[in-house]
Amino acid sequence: MTHSALHIENLSYYYGARCALDKLKLDISEGVFFGLLGPNGAGKTTLMSLLTRLLKPASGEIRVFDYALHKQASQAMRNIGVVFQQSTLDLDLSVAQNLAYHGALHGIAPREVRIRIKQELARFELSDRQHEHVRNLNGGHRRRVELARALLHRPKLLLLDEASAGLDIDTRASLNQHVRTLCREDGIAALWTTHLIEEIHSGDQLLILHGGRSLAQGQTQSLIAQHGAADLPALFSQLTRPAA
Ligand SMILES: Nc1ncnc2c1ncn2[C@@H]1O[C@H](COP(=O)(O)OP(=O)(O)OP(=O)(O)O)[C@@H](O)[C@H]1O
Numbered sequence: 572m573t574h575s576a577l578h579i580e581n582l583s584y585y586y587g588a589r590c591a592l593d594k595l596k597l598d599i600s601e602g603v604f605f606g607l608l609g610p611n612g613a614g615k616t617t618l619m620s621l622l623t624r625l626l627k628p629a630s631g632e633i634r635v636f637d638y639a640l641h642k643q644a645s646q647a648m649r650n651i652g653v654v655f656q657q658s659t660l661d662l663d664l665s666v667a668q669n670l671a672y673h674g675a676l677h678g679i680a681p682r683e684v685r686i687r688i689k690q691e692l693a694r695f696e697l698s699d700r701q702h703e704h705v706r707n708l709n710g711g712h713r714r715r716v717e718l719a720r721a722l723l724h725r726p727k728l729l730l731l732d733e734a735s736a737g738l739d740i741d742t743r744a745s746l747n748q749h750v751r752t753l754c755r756e757d758g759i760a761a762l763w764t765t766h767l768i769e770e771i772h773s774g775d776q777l778l779i780l781h782g783g784r785s786l787a788q789g790q791t792q793s794l795i796a797q798h799g800a801a802d803l804p805a806l807f808s809q810l811t812r813p814a815a
Contacts, residue, residue: 573602582596600760601727602755604761604776653731654729666708670723687725691720729753771791771803779810
């Protein structure tokens, strides 16, 4: 039986009078790579802020592995790993120190932290960089360190807010592939937000967000067929085109 990793029901948020998210619904099961595609201003970062409790919903419900995010915060948050849009690594600390700091914040014993750092860095082919200052790493490697850090407390739901922003095309594809492997091999559910159509594959679960509203949701290939579009770029422009 597959479990629900993330359940969102009628989630709304306003900045003053401006509606940034309008009654959003979304479901992600464990092991699923879920793409959230939206142009600038669609509401992606607002959603991430609500999911990480930086913002409080105006209305609606968020459940993480069936824990209510706002009523059972510590149980829910324990299951979440986050890679924010902007890097939050300390450039003057080594790779291992950045990870160790995260482990300590989560209350993991130092010995166990050392074991997990070794495992995560091996997984992301960064073992030989662990003592280097993050400042010396290129953009792709820094993002991999952030991914390794997000996984250190063994979350089962990974939230990635435009995690590939600023990377070149090959590095972006490789990061995207790393996350897909985590879903497939470790049963992790991932919410991957992006404005880049090429990061979504035809078999992915997809939500197209525009102006705070869900315009379409389902398996990418089925959505393309349902709307009679030639491909995802055509579907996206069909749905987001301003009314004449
Ligand atoms: N602090 C704020 N105050 C007022 N309006 C805001 C604030 N933050 C975001 N907004 C507005 O809310 C809407 C959603 O913004 P949000 O940043 O969530 O979109 P996004 O999809 O993440 O965009 P981007 O890809 O540019 O980061 C936009 O219209 C934006 O202008």
